[in-house]
Amino acid sequence: MCLLELKNINKYYKISGSNKFHAIKDVNVSFNKGELVSIIGESGSGKSTLMNLIGGLDSNYSGELLVNGKDIGKLRKKELDKYRKSTVGFVFQSFNLISHLSILDNVTIAMTLSNVKKKARIKRAKEILSELGLENQINKKPSQLSGGQKQRVAIARALINNPEIIIADEPTGSLDSKTTMQVLEILRNIAEKGKLVIMVTHSEKVASCSSRVVKIADGKIISDDEIFKFENTYELENASSNQKRFKFFGIRGKNLGIISAVKLSLKNMKEKLTRNIFLSIGGSIGIMSVILMLSLGNGVKTYFNKTMNNYVNPLVIEANMPSDEDDETINLDVTTIQKPELNKQKSFEDADIQKLSQIENVSKIEKGYTSISIGSNSLNYDGKSSNLMRLSTISSNITESNLQEGSLPKEGEMLINKSVSDKLGGDVVGKKVTLNILLGQKVVKTELTVSGIENAGGDLSSIMKSAFLNYSDLEKIYLDNNSTLKPNVMYLDTTNEKYTPQIKGKVKELGYLGSSQDQMTSMFNEMINIVTYVLSAIAAISLVVSAIMIVVVMYISVVERTKEIGIIKAIGARRKDIRRIFVCEAFLIGVFSGVIGVVASYLIMKGINTMSNKLFNINLVIIRRVYAVFGLCVSIIISMLSGLLPANKAAKLDPVESLRRE
Structure with a gap:
């Protein structure tokens, strides 16, 4: 069986509209291993077109092109790529070396496409380059070589995957006469070793060195002459060894890997x-x-979060009752109009307190009360007066770090913020002041000692005139005036800061609200997030x-x-x-x-x-x-x-x- 056989090959090129140019006309020819064939013809005769068909570069033709009995015209794209990779090797007239790659990389690139390991491909390339006398040139770029050296590099690249067919397009067209003979001798040696070498040329001198000359004109083969035959007695043996070599280098069935592609891209x-x-x-x-x-x-x-958190105890979680809008009514009876209390928060009942105290990792629970009003409560000292927008009870949530001056209040004492202190004259720590509280329609007066000045920082207290006293003191004021103080805020203590998020989550899950500070922090965080994303x-x-x-x-x-x-x-x-x-x-x-x-x-x-x-x-x-x-x-x-x-x-x-x- 012939290695390569062309049967009734026709090739047309579309010119314009329905007009076609008949480039290859009914070509029938066959080739065997161990031949050095020259396809000779003038420019435009069809020899380069025939080379492209044999090399699998152009599959748009009619007829049969058989390689080892298999029609490559019926191969799928992947199979045709594999055919060009492993069965044929190209040697071009203009060398077609990749300028930015070294000689070694130019030769090994075909094996790189086959995903052969680096060590194996370098060893193989060095062997071939050494045989071609280029062992000292492997790290140079193509621009540093002579024409003859470049062509030998091209031949080495064509041989790297040990193909059965070598196609050389005008391999000596760019070389002087001395270098031409050297390249022809190399191609002759390749053919003698059992390869099919097909040279496309228009030079009679080159053709005379071939074992067979096929002349083509106007797309037709006009002559096919065998000049001589190489004495090749080990063709089958070579074929067997070639197959072993294919297997050894892992050429068949593998393609360019990701890592190899990345390395090639870097180069x-x-x-x-x-x-x-x-x-x-x-x-x-x-x-x-x-x-x-x-x-x-x-x-x-x-x-912002750090500033807000600096003024609260991380071991204390505040819980508030949710507002009940349905309970908010306005009484227009003039006999009962009084200065409004702005926070109409519901009070905690015993059942609510029991629920909160049973939350996991809560070590202690404190009752608290906060009243926000306009003109209802005030402080008097030495003939000066300051309205209180907020009157609250002290809790573990306020620590020594929240103080600008003085100490936390004990029994019979109270804490005021800077706004109130300034209004009362500034120097009030340790002095007795009069607290005026509106209970129902009655203003109740109580004397308390100012224990310290609160440093509100980022809290609303920096704006609101605020005072803080112990829950027991406020409860006593209510009892002395036949009223009952019910807590409208609860403080849940925990032993470890790591439990705080879990307790806050449970508080919300039970239907209660967090602290006003938490709500404000959440609102500001959301606003910051929106601005950030925009x-x-x-x-x-x-x-x-x-x-x-x-x-x-x-x-x-x-x-x-x-x-x-x-x-x-x-x-x-x-x-x-x-x-x-x-x-x-x-x-x-x-x-x-x-x-x-x-x-x-x-x-x-x-x-x-x-x-x-x-x-x-x-x-x-x-x-x-x-x-x-x-x-x-x-x-x-x-x-x-x-x-x-x-x-x-x-x-x-x-x-x-x-x-x-x-």
Whole structure:
């Protein structure tokens, strides 16, 4: 059986409309192993077209093209890629070496596409390059070699996967006479070892060195002459050893792996290093903006929460009764009009107190009372008076850290805030003052000693005139005036701060409200979150610009590397492999952009926080680890999505047209 057989091959090129050019006309020819065949003809005779058909670069023809009895015209795309990868090897007139890869990488790239391990492919490439006299050139770039050396590199690349057929397109067209003879001798030796070598040429001198000359004109074979036959007595033995070598190097059945694609992409990106650096920096701006906006919101929120929490005891949880709007009525009887009490909170009953005390990890429960009113309660001292907007009982929630001056109140004492102290003249700690409380329609007066001044900080007390006394003292005032004090706020103590969130959750679950401070903190946090997300969304607009920039640059890259893509396809790369290489490049751009963005964000954070600490003693920007991870992931996703269109364009390029591109 012949190694290669062409039966009634016809090839047409569409010119315009329904007009077609008949490039190959009823070609019937066969070739065997151990032949050095020259297909000779003038320009336009169809010899290059025939080479493309045999090499599997063009499958749009009629007839049968049999390799080892199998019609490659019926192969699927994947099978055709595999055929080019393992069965045929190309040697081009213009060498078609990839300029930014070293000689070693140019030779091993076909094995890289087959996912052969690095050690095995380097060993194989060095063996072939050594046989061709290039063992000292492996780390050089193609531009550093002579024409003859470049052609030998091209031959080494064609042989790397140990193919059965070598196709050489004008292999000596760019060489001087001395180098021409050296290259022809190499091709002759390859044929003598049992390979089928087909040279496409228009040179009679080159053809005279062949064992067989096939002449073609106007798409037809006009002569087929055997000049001589190599004395090859080990053809079958070689075929067997070739199969073993295929198996040894793991060529068959494997394709370009992700890791190999990433490594190849890195080498490609080094060629345009400056451009890729600026592209990554451009992409990092959007990532950096989003991270900083999220971190600014986090810093402001952290500062606010910390400020609020500094003035409460973390071991005390406040519980309030929910308001009952249905119970709120307005009495217009003029005989009963009194100064309004603004907080009409329901009181806690014994059943409510029992429920709260049974919450897990609550060690103690304290009764409390808070009254917010306008003009109902007041303090008098030394002829001066101050209205009290808030009258509350003291609890474990107020600690020594809440005091600006003095101490916490004992029995018969009270605590006032700075607003009240200023109104009463300032120097009132340790002095007796008169507390006026409206009970029903009667104003009750009680003398108490001011024990200290409260430092309200971020609490509402900084605005409201407030006074605090012990629950037992307020309860006694009510009893002395035939009234009963019922708690409208409860304080739940716990032994460990870690239980606080769980207890707060249980309080809400039972239908009670948290502290006014918790509610205000929650409201402000929600507002900060909204502003943060809006600012982040505005900053994210730059990500769209980054994506467009990546698409444009990668499209330019596809155009610049069209010939390179054709070379890779000619040596067996699948569409998927080409797509994977470009997507990996986009992935790497995303990684670099994300890393630059994250690092820059941390550096800017340090700069801003240094200034904000000097001015306000706060960290204004706080980057959480999740923001950095989010930024990196977004960068990679956007880059890869942006790279899909250029990658698909590259994958769909026709190898024949690509190889013609200069």
